[in-house]
Amino acid sequence: MLIFNHSSFVTFTLMGIPGLESQHLWISVSFSSMFMAILIGNGVILFLVAIEPTLRTPMYLLLALLMVADLISTLALVPKLLCLLWLNDRDITSNACFTQMFFIHGASVVRSALLVAMAFDRFVAVCEPLRYNTILSHSLVGRLGLIALTKGVILILPMPLLLQRLTFCHMVIPHTYCDHMAVVKMACNHTRVNRIYGLFVILLVMGFDLVLIGFSYAFILQAVGRLSSRDATCKALNTCSAHIFVILVTYVPALFSSITHRIGHNIPPHTHILLANLYLLLPSMLNPIIYGIKMKEIRYKMAKCLVRRSA
Template identity: 40%
Template structure:
């Protein structure tokens, strides 16, 4: 079968929960609740930051970028989760699958970049506080945001490589949405170029981001240890706790899913499915709990908006 002639007619089958079809709608309600929290929460953060000029600061610009990428990840997977668990429709065409795959991985790359930018923000705030405003100017933050988008476009050649592959008789994917490794495993041809490119892209983007994030915290820790008292050290380092938790919430499921895909072929299919379905919504919801809801200034702004609305209504 020639991929060039048949790619548009090619259809994959998404997977629900094997042997538990009667629980699909209940599982959908759980996923839908997380997706709803993600969309409302991140939408609220974007609205609050845009509406209040007091929040037009680098930290909140980066928080807005994080909310935007989380919304992108949520909207990338929601259509097929709805399709599989509510309507029971498992077919997905090859072009739609590639589009979804690109969106999921591109937003993941952007989120990794945002987390690195937030680590840089914390480094500048703690290690160079007098130069904070001159280093993180609005123009520089805009360039950082543009750089994040450009980095995600490095995935386009990966999509092109997949369009050149022929696929075998098995078309069953192991998740309720399309992921690169999942699709590549179904090809009945040499996938080495695609595998090498994907591994290189991940190492150069996410791997480098993780290393630079760790390096920034090593420098932050050295600066914090120079402070005189433990009380001052805890106070300064506490400003980084939320970001560290968000970094872990992003990388731990991602690394777990990659390990399961590459080395867990003998594991039960249910393990792959559970890992795949927590890969997107759970970190997004955790981000809201850790960063959005626990940001005291954001809470005060929300309360002031609510009070203002109540006075207007009366």
């Protein structure tokens, strides 16, 4: 058995999608289409927020930060994935592997933290509408974004650092990217600390953030329940609809992938791997579409820009 003591000089090999090697080219069509949709959709939202002063409200500034996190996660994942599927370029150095891991998982943590901030934004909009601009100032939005970034860095940075101390007996990662647990399984020595820390991050991010989001919507529903007018109730709920859809497309695929990875032992490996890629890419692709459909301000500004270009 080969043992590699210095992880800094290790080169891993990404297996890709086992069992579907002959379909890699066709699968790449789907992933490249998603990649283009993510770049265009998120880019359009960011462009509109940047050029339109009326969209520089707390809600849209938080949305812009979410788009940035989605783009970082996508750019860390897809280029290497397409090289693997198109060119059969499977090798990745340990440093590149750990860097990819940091940006993919870090962006996911930042995205989750921003969804909590957006839940707070919706709570203030529904429960304290008259004080909305006072409470959610631009400086507070900046601090919320900085907290989300700090949380992502602090929670994820220990993952590659802990991996640096391991020796590796296996060099073929059964995945399309450097997922934390996939790399941990390649180690020869004890990985209890790595596994416990990975589980701690999942519970802290998905568990704690979902609890905070749940509290926000509990207060929102309580406030909505006190409204006497049906129109006012519908309007209040409609202000939250886009955020609720984004929460669903972010957390449901992630939870499903996590559950099948741990208890779905009879599920083929390629299903696990495809799910792991989709739960990272689907939210990034669907978020701009959801906000584009649900938010009339975005639709109006987009139509306005198109009219300007055609004039």
